[in-house]
Amino acid sequence: MKYVPDATGDRRFADDTTTDREGVDGLLSELDEYGVEQALRIAEASGDAEVTVLTVGPDDAKDALRKALSMGADKAVHVNDDDIHGSDVIATSAIVAKALEQVGFDLVVCGMASTDGTMGVLPALLAERLGVPQATLLSEVSVEGTTVKGRRDGDAASEQVEAQLPAVVSVTDQSGEARYPSFKGIMAAKKKPVQSLDLDDLGIDADAVGLAGAWTKVETVTARPPRSKGTIVTDEGEGGKQLAAFLAEQKFI
Template identity: 70%
Template structure:
């Protein structure tokens, strides 16, 4: 689960090139809710299934875990450490992989991307670090006899892919609408265990993550320029000609 700045807010960077999380409200990444839904659906058909949620972030990232737990599931893990701040996808995947290995797993479910970074590469990085198959960008998902099978829609074809468990799977926003937390679920989530870990618990050195270990960095950032006033094409019998000329000038036609 990723706790992200609200995508509808006016997001900015701090002076050190990281996202200014103090300036806007944050919430559970909408695309991760689809992974929660798929986990819950799989658990409904397996009485022995246990669902644990994992996030990396500051103290308020626990809100994302509580939202997921309110939808369903059993427990959560929160990795929080000041030295993680500024980590890129490589650093984040290292922290997640170490936490997952510590906990143990059969299936890791991810969203297709986060709504802030929108990179979409983390599930593949995570699978590589864990040494398991990456079955990504699925629109439907099933597990049977130790094998995960899914459907991926491409631009020119529909592909059915599968991999042996354990595996890392990512699902798209077409995999099925996420359920809303019920009042009962919200109250129950308050009693579900949330374990907090730091880098020392995972055997990770500070230099491996954060800005110090990042392979990419923001050098400069500028605010998006304000929208300019649009051009009005008056229709006095020749509106079509004026519109065509405008579109041609802008190279739209």
């Protein structure tokens, strides 16, 4: 799961053309909340599974972990290292894969995409690096024995897919509404373990990640111009006609 800038805030780039995380509040990516929810449902259905949430991010990313722990996850892993700053999705997938190998897993559940980068390719990259099957963009997901099953909805048809564990899946925002943390869950989250890892713990060279190791780079950034003032129509009996004329002029009707 990912700690992202609040989409309702004034998001902008820093001087090094990376996302400015100091000037805007951060939170758990909304799309990743669906992943947490489905992991919890799978664990509840099995009766004896453990849910570990994992994120890669700065110190404040612990807030995202605490949110997931308050929803019901059992423990958390936080990968935090200054040299990770500026990593693209290729480097991030390498970091997450190494962390997963160290922590251990049966099933990796991801959101369909992050709400800041919106790449949507991390689950596939993880499956490739881990050497396990993937079942992505699922609207339904369940585990039966050693098999994970799910439904992938397309524009014209739905597919039933399955894979043998261990595996990586991603779930869409149609998979089921994420639960709200209860007061009891929020208090319990404060006592749940959060393991911290850095690049040395994972055996990753700093030159392979961060801005230096990125396969992609933002060259230039131009601020979006402010919105122009809208047209105000004063209705003195002809407002409907003026509105229709405006819509026709803009080719909306």
